[in-house]
Amino acid sequence: MSDFPRWFDWVIEAAEVYDYGRYPVKGMGVWMPYGFQIRRRVLEVIRGLLDSTGHEEVLFPLLIPEHLLRRESEHIRGFEGEVYWVTHGGREELDVKLALRPTSETSITYMETFWIKSYRQLPKKYYQVVSIFRYETKATRPMIRLREVTTFKEAHTVHESFEDAERQVLEAIEVYKAIFDRLLIPYVISKRPEWDKFAGALYTIAFDTVMPDGRALQIGTVHHLGQSFTRAFDFRIQMRDERLDHPWQTSYGVSDRVVASLIAVHGDDRGLVIPPSVAPIQVVIVPITPGDEEKRGRVLSYTARVAERLEKAGFRVHVDDREWERPGAKFYYWEAKGVPLRVEIGLREAEEETLTIARRDTLEKVEAPLGEAEGRIRELMAQVESNLRRRAQSFFKERLLRTDSLEDAGEWVESRRGIAEVPWCGRESCGLEMEERVNGKVLGTPWPEEPVEDGKRCPVCGRPAVAWIRLAKTY
Numbered sequence: 426m427s428d429f430p431r432w433f434d435w436v437i438e439a440a441e442v443y444d445y446g447r448y449p450v451k452g453m454g455v456w457m458p459y460g461f462q463i464r465r466r467v468l469e470v471i472r473g474l475l476d477s478t479g480h481e482e483v484l485f486p487l488l489i490p491e492h493l494l495r496r497e498s499e500h501i502r503g504f505e506g507e508v509y510w511v512t513h514g515g516r517e518e519l520d521v522k523l524a525l526r527p528t529s530e531t532s533i534t535y536m537e538t539f540w541i542k543s544y545r546q547l548p549k550k551y552y553q554v555v556s557i558f559r560y561e562t563k564a565t566r567p568m569i570r571l572r573e574v575t576t577f578k579e580a581h582t583v584h585e586s587f588e589d590a591e592r593q594v595l596e597a598i599e600v601y602k603a604i605f606d607r608l609l610i611p612y613v614i615s616k617r618p619e620w621d622k623f624a625g626a627l628y629t630i631a632f633d634t635v636m637p638d639g640r641a642l643q644i645g646t647v648h649h650l651g652q653s654f655t656r657a658f659d660f661r662i663q664m665r666d667e668r669l670d671h672p673w674q675t676s677y678g679v680s681d682r683v684v685a686s687l688i689a690v691h692g693d694d695r696g697l698v699i700p701p702s703v704a705p706i707q708v709v710i711v712p713i714t715p716g717d718e719e720k721r722g723r724v725l726s727y728t729a730r731v732a733e734r735l736e737k738a739g740f741r742v743h744v745d746d747r748e749w750e751r752p753g754a755k756f757y758y759w760e761a762k763g764v765p766l767r768v769e770i771g772l773r774e775a776e777e778e779t780l781t782i783a784r785r786d787t788l789e790k791v792e793a794p795l796g797e798a799e800g801r802i803r804e805l806m807a808q809v810e811s812n813l814r815r816r817a818q819s820f821f822k823e824r825l826l827r828t829d830s831l832e833d834a835g836e837w838v839e840s841r842r843g844i845a846e847v848p849w850c851g852r853e854s855c856g857l858e859m860e861e862r863v864n865g866k867v868l869g870t871p872w873p874e875e876p877v878e879d880g881k882r883c884p885v886c887g888r889p890a891v892a893w894i895r896l897a898k899t900y
């Protein structure tokens with residue numbers, strides 16, 4: 426973990442999660458079966474929270490014709506340099522260039538002009554889970570900075586007023602807090618500075634976590650889009666007072682980075698540590714079979730009994746009865762995969778009808794009689810969950826520094842300790858100068874707003890501070 430990027434590359438291969446770097450297109454990786462299962466369970470958490478808050482899942486075409494993508498000027502200015510274009514169908518040159526969607530505000534707003542005519546249909550909350558494509562020029566990294574973002578959950582909502590869109594921003598923030606809390610991923614929420622908001626948005630609220638190497642990672646963003654896209658698309662509806670006017674929109678997205686941060690935040694030098702709630706296998710049972718045929722048979726039949734009981738109790742169980750692997754190699758293999766609990770069954774456990782249970786997070790082992798197996802496993806699972814949550818939160822707190830001194834902030838950020846907060850007058854020029862002097866990126870100001878004590882001054886210009894501003898090295 427001391428060299429996080431190298432650790433991350435190692436762990437996603439060792440745990441057979443994701444194959445990155447061998448697929449012959451830069452910035453594009455392959456979800457392997459075990460990783461795909463983790464991704465599927467993470468998406469179940471995300472879909473569950475969106476579906477239970479009135480969001481309707483849809484699926485839009487991947488290709489966006491150039492004239493649609495160009496409708497909103499700020500949007501296209503922001504994405505111009507990142508769009509992949511399709512120019513041919515077979516040997517024929519297309520008469521209209523088609524973009525691989527970098528995000529879907531334009532295609533979705535366009536179709537909404539046909540679907541939505543009246544305020545009575547609002548609020549509308551669509552979302553989709555798709556691949557998006559961005560020709561990233563900064564260093565690409567598995568799950569963290571992709572050119573094909575394969576797990577892009579984008580939500581797009583329509584409202585009759587600025588205020589109702591603002592209410593939706595708050596709801597989206599609550600949904601994201603619930604997602605990250607369920608996945609035990611710590612975060613700070615910041616309002617992005619004016620100079621770094623989403624192209625076409627009025628303002629952007631972002632969730633940032635901190636990777637083990639002290640760099641901040643943006644893991645989710647919520648945008649109030651105002652009427653930017655509805656004006657650009659001349660999208661008018663009948664309002665409550667009979668007027669025709671442009672509705673208001675928000676959009677909010679998370680990506681593969683959610684899985685990346687789950688891996689990074691909980692992992693250790695033995696590999697993944699997957700929170701039980703999203704672990705593909707929650708209990709792996711490793712029989713330790715003696716040479717003698719008869720005794721081996723006893724161990725294996727007892728193992729089958731234990732597995733059946735735990736499966737009946739609703740746990741996701743796997744028995745590793747591979748003949749050709751020694752127990753030690755099996756322990757290593759399943760530790761790398763981050764399986765929360767391992768049950769070891771040798772001759773002694775078979776004869777005494779007990780289980781030896783090893784926790785992946787603390788590596789502690791406990792004995793339990795077969796009769797108490799379900800209860801002890803449930804209890805240990807809960808302990809793993811709360812230990813991972815507590816461990817992640819306490820590490821995260823150590824990565825936040827609040828200081829009046831820009832030098833201390835620079836030292837903190839330069840030595841990759843994490844996020845530093847300093848008083849700020851609110852002027853863009855001072856914010857940009859801080860980025861220079863700290864050699865980091867401004868994440869924005871705390872959301873919800875936090876008052877700054879009297880007397881705090883901007884370390885750049887000396888004016889009274891109106892907010893704390895956050896700076897960090899970022900991915």
Ligand SMILES: Nc1ncnc2c1ncn2[C@@H]1O[C@H](COS(=O)(=O)NC(=O)[C@@H](N)CS)[C@@H](O)[C@H]1O
Nearest residue numbers: 528569570571579643644645646676677678680
């Ligand atoms: N190249 C990338 N690789 C992996 N994740 C990315 C990449 N670009 C963006 N993301 C993730 O996707 C989230 C949403 O992207 S975004 O540009 O901020 N917002 C949008 O595209 C809006 N349309 C909301 S869906 C970001 O917060 C970030 O977590």
Ligand SMILES: [Zn+2]
Nearest residue numbers: 850855883886
């Ligand atoms: Zn200032």
